Amino acid sequence: MAGIEQQLSQAYTPLTIGPLTVRNRFIKSATNEGMAPNGVPSRQLVQFHAGMAAGGVGLNTLAYCAVSAKGCTLPSQICLDRATLPHLRALTEAVHAENGAISAQITHGGCFTFTKTPGQGRPISASGGFNKIGLMSGQYLKRAMSVSDMRQVAADFAAGAELAREAGFDAVEIHMGHGYLLSQFISPLYNKRRDEYGGSLANRMRFPRQVLRQVLDAVGDELAVICKFSITEGTRGGNSIEDGVGIARELEAEGAHLLVLSAGMNAESITTMFGSSFPPENRAVVTNPVMKAAMFLQSLTEKPVEFRELYLLEHARKVRAAVDVPLAYLGGVTSAAGVGQLMAEGFDTVAVGRALIHDPAWVSRLREGNIQRSGCTACNRCVTMMYTDGGTSCVLGRPGDAVLNHTPAAG
Numbered sequence: 001m002a003g004i005e006q007q008l009s010q011a012y013t014p015l016t017i018g019p020l021t022v023r024n025r026f027i028k029s030a031t032n033e034g035m036a037p038n039g040v041p042s043r044q045l046v047q048f049h050a051g052m053a054a055g056g057v058g059l060n061t062l063a064y065c066a067v068s069a070k071g072c073t074l075p076s077q078i079c080l081d082r083a084t085l086p087h088l089r090a091l092t093e094a095v096h097a098e099n100g101a102i103s104a105q106i107t108h109g110g111c112f113t114f115t116k117t118p119g120q121g122r123p124i125s126a127s128g129g130f131n132k133i134g135l136m137s138g139q140y141l142k143r144a145m146s147v148s149d150m151r152q153v154a155a156d157f158a159a160g161a162e163l164a165r166e167a168g169f170d171a172v173e174i175h176m177g178h179g180y181l182l183s184q185f186i187s188p189l190y191n192k193r194r195d196e197y198g199g200s201l202a203n204r205m206r207f208p209r210q211v212l213r214q215v216l217d218a219v220g221d222e223l224a225v226i227c228k229f230s231i232t233e234g235t236r237g238g239n240s241i242e243d244g245v246g247i248a249r250e251l252e253a254e255g256a257h258l259l260v261l262s263a264g265m266n267a268e269s270i271t272t273m274f275g276s277s278f279p280p281e282n283r284a285v286v287t288n289p290v291m292k293a294a295m296f297l298q299s300l301t302e303k304p305v306e307f308r309e310l311y312l313l314e315h316a317r318k319v320r321a322a323v324d325v326p327l328a329y330l331g332g333v334t335s336a337a338g339v340g341q342l343m344a345e346g347f348d349t350v351a352v353g354r355a356l357i358h359d360p361a362w363v364s365r366l367r368e369g370n371i372q373r374s375g376c377t378a379c380n381r382c383v384t385m386m387y388t389d390g391g392t393s394c395v396l397g398r399p400g401d402a403v404l405n406h407t408p409a410a411g
């Protein structure tokens with residue numbers, strides 16, 4: 001068996017993802033930056049990503065870009081439209097100047113939305129009826145998508161990917177997890193349809209596969225097309241790991257270039273996603289009353305969870321054993337030994353969230369042997385920092401610069 005150093009060194013070799021080759025096996029996973037006030041990407045956002053590229057990350061991920069205004073979950077979310085293009089270009093240029101690559105996470109919130117535009121009507125989802133997410137924003141009912149809605153949204157995903165290409169992104173990551181629109185189709189908790197888009201897993205995957213196909217046809221020759229999904233939803237009545245393996249097989253069959261293996265749902269099982277509890281004090285940081293109420297409701301149903309390094313590994317191994325498509329392990333990557341182990345177990349790349357929020361130079365420091373593990377305590381306080389003026393940051397470090405965060409990235 002190779003030593004840890006040898007296993008770790010594998011993580012610093014290039015990786016080919018579809019048409020893209022990245023310099024190493026470290027992906028900065030999407031972590032909503034809170035750095036686009038009123039939807040305008042800020043200089044702080046550019047600095048955040050350029051800093052991580054300078055710190056050695058191979059592929060950054062810009063979190064949470066809506067493919068249309070109707071697809072926004074939060075008011076200060078980036079929307080992939082022409083007005084945003086120059087700001088996104090400033091971001092990709094800054095990352096490329098540090099020899100990094102950057103992916104845009106593309107998403108539609110469906111009924112998981114806290115925004116409401118006049119005349120928009122009910123938020124869409126796989127199925128209609130009562131919308132528990134809408135309790136916080138007064139949108140109590142959701143509407144089941146028609147086939148023509150699906151055609152429109154799939155076209156929006158393709159157009160969003162094309163805009164990302166024009167802005168200089170190297171990859172797009174289609175968000176199929178955590179309870180957003182595509183995950184609402186995949187999850188039996190949300191999908192109660194009786195047509196060919198509901199019922200069996202193959203049927204529930206039909207629309208997400210159509211979206212993936214359209215994005216691949218639009219940009220797949222030039223950009224890496226990545227899918228992030230929940231390998232287990234971690235809640236009663238939701239998808240299990242056996243379903244997660246089936247989802248991976250479906251996405252592989254459709255031609256995804258890389259799968260990012262996340263877990264959990266925002267509303268039902270947030271601790272499955274993060275592998276650790278959320279402190280009640282987190283609510284004190286949030287000024288938005290809707291988000292505050294949402295967090296309070298969530299805290300009522302959560303059981304305490306103690307953080308464990310590589311907390312999704314047992315599940316992720318099952319996916320690794322079932323498919324050949326390149327896989328990114330995600331969840332509690334915090335040490336040199338952990339990264340080495342993941343390489344030895346056949347994962348192609350590692351996706352890292354909190355360890356990089358804690359220390360943007362973590363990838364270089366591990367390589368140089370200056371540190372063996374991250375100082376991140378998995379306290380999850382950075383999750384609420386995204387709603388503060390300076391944007392997402394680690395509470396153990398310096399908060400983001402509010403002035404820079406209100407200065408548009410371009411111009």
Ligand SMILES: Cc1cc2nc3c(=O)[nH]c(=O)nc-3n(C[C@H](O)[C@H](O)[C@H](O)COP(=O)(O)O)c2cc1C
Pocket residue numbers: 029030031032033063064105175178228262273274330331332333351352353354355382383384386392
């Ligand atoms: C502040 C913060 C914001 C996040 N926002 C997103 C997001 O916008 N999209 C997403 O897919 N995941 C998001 N996540 C989840 C991370 O991508 C990742 O799945 C999670 O942090 C577990 O990985 P880690 O143990 O390496 O931190 C967020 C995580 C954090 C800490």
Ligand code: SF4
Pocket residue numbers: 354355357358375376377378379380381382383393394395396
């Ligand atoms: S606030 Fe800092 S220490 Fe806490 S989870 Fe986030 S990155 Fe880690």
